[in-house]
Amino acid sequence: MIAMDDLRKQFTTGRGRQARTVVAVDGLTLHARDGAITGLLGPNGAGKTTSLRMLVGLVTPDSGTIRVDGVDLGDDPQGVRARLGVLSDARGLYPRLTARENIVYHGHLHGVADEVAQARCEHLGRLLEMESLLDRRTDGFSQGERMKTALARALVHDPDNIVLDEPTNGLDVVATRALREALRVLRDETGKCIVFSTHIMQEVERLCDRVVVVARGKHVADGTVASLCEQAGSDDFEDAFVRLAFGAEGHAR
Numbered sequence: 001m002i003a004m005d006d007l008r009k010q011f012t013t014g015r016g017r018q019a020r021t022v023v024a025v026d027g028l029t030l031h032a033r034d035g036a037i038t039g040l041l042g043p044n045g046a047g048k049t050t051s052l053r054m055l056v057g058l059v060t061p062d063s064g065t066i067r068v069d070g071v072d073l074g075d076d077p078q079g080v081r082a083r084l085g086v087l088s089d090a091r092g093l094y095p096r097l098t099a100r101e102n103i104v105y106h107g108h109l110h111g112v113a114d115e116v117a118q119a120r121c122e123h124l125g126r127l128l129e130m131e132s133l134l135d136r137r138t139d140g141f142s143q144g145e146r147m148k149t150a151l152a153r154a155l156v157h158d159p160d161n162i163v164l165d166e167p168t169n170g171l172d173v174v175a176t177r178a179l180r181e182a183l184r185v186l187r188d189e190t191g192k193c194i195v196f197s198t199h200i201m202q203e204v205e206r207l208c209d210r211v212v213v214v215a216r217g218k219h220v221a222d223g224t225v226a227s228l229c230e231q232a233g234s235d236d237f238e239d240a241f242v243r244l245a246f247g248a249e250g251h252a253r
């Protein structure tokens, strides 16, 4: 269970007269339950990445609260990190190590015993259909292969909550389907709480149980795809999203 309440974050760039303040997140609230996939949907620059970076402890919020399984990030950042599996992008793999070595090493960093990490790696290899990749060095891996390795690495300590930032970026249709299927299995068979950000409508329609729509750092609507269509008064989800995120005039709210 992930609860982000009234999160705010602004960045200041430049100095003196050149200083500019950007409000990246402006009162975002997102609650994601276990056994469900929650999408954070918003146009470019809406504050999705900043929100997820705050959730995983990489950016400190100016205000607001973040709780994962009831543990407050401000009180116990280590406790929150242990409960999260994070897929930020598919980079950052060690190229000279095999996929298996990358995954198991990450398990060790999370304090997982070697034999447990090895067994989890085997299990994830089957789940993500990447058994044939496990003993190859990651140097030269395709985008899809890198994504699978990075996802297995994020799951090696068997976290109850999974956070993915635009996970299908750069993936072809086959790799996208494989990722979608893996997320469904993680939701249905292990009851994980899954949150992912995207600006791709089809991904949300196919995968999400609930959607939080953000625009200009603000929460503008949430619900199922069907209820968002109803709120916007449109049968078409893309149309509904544009109305909710940009208003009738087509400008970002």
Ligand SMILES: Nc1ncnc2c1ncn2[C@@H]1O[C@H](COP(=O)(O)OP(=O)(O)OP(=O)(O)O)[C@@H](O)[C@H]1O
Pocket (backbone or CB within 6 Å): 011, 012, 013, 022, 023, 024, 042, 043, 044, 045, 046, 047, 048, 049, 050, 051, 199
């Ligand atoms: N470190 C930073 N310094 C200055 N501005 C930042 C920083 N990080 C984010 N921003 C600004 O905050 C706003 C929100 O950015 P963010 O990356 O969170 O949006 P996003 O919804 O993930 O966008 P996209 O879909 O384009 O990746 C943008 O205007 C961005 O330029």
